[in-house]
Amino acid sequence: MSASRSIAGFTLLEMLVVLVIIGLIASLVGPRLFSRVDSSKVQIAETQTRLLRGAIETFRLEVGRIPTAEEGLAVLSTAPSDERAKARWRGPYLDEAVPNDPWGRPYKYSIPGRDGMPFAIYSLGADGQPGGEGNDADVGFLPPKS
Template sequence: MRRRKNLRPDTRSTRIGQSGFTLLEMLIVIAIIAVLATLVGPRLFGQLDSSKVTTAQAQVRMLRTALDTMRIDLGRYPTEQEGLSLLVTPPEDPALRASWFGPYLDGSVPLDPWKNPYRYRLPDTPGGVAEVYSYGPDNAEGGEGLNADISSTR
């Protein structure tokens, strides 16, 4: 007797060796990821805020050091009108330009981590030190915690 060939492929044999995720398994994985993101996300954003404060503190110290170096060369700090730009741009006055050995920074004067310009204040007393500061993330004077001002003199 002759055996008849089955024209339909055996679906069981084609599934052997194939693997994949079911819809239920995918939903469970997505739910686990969502729970982890909810728990870990706020901590990561808190670290981001404190790292911006640390970056601003380092930049304030760097700007203050550059100002002190320029003061040694020029014999004075820049006026508030000249500001921090005198660290990278030579003065207009030819007498001062002769003793300006800048630029005292690579590139331009940086912005703080919140994209605001650093502020500069001359010392109140002769022989005092200039202050470089940022108002922090709230860009307002004062503040507490992460919103506190960041200064080279504090």
């Protein structure tokens, strides 16, 4: 038997070349993936505000009024303190607690809304500031312009 064996493996240079190629691909693909994550958060916020609007409309049909600004969205999960409204309340109107927006902040609720809507339910977007564009824009059923 011959004592010569060949040992198969990668050299350090080959490993470095592969890592550089992987890094280049990640730098090209990564920003596109992260921009999609941001746009999907906007879509989630739009869907959640529609869900909250539906719950508020159900509350209005049963109680006979929309939640006050002081009650806010909490009244969708817990009965109002007003005895007359409490007698008509058939909630909770959501399966779970009122969600935060996709950026981890509570949704805003105010009276009145824009364009004749009796209330506003919205998120301030990625930047958490009123106004903005793109992913920073306010999302939902907005309050009147000031």
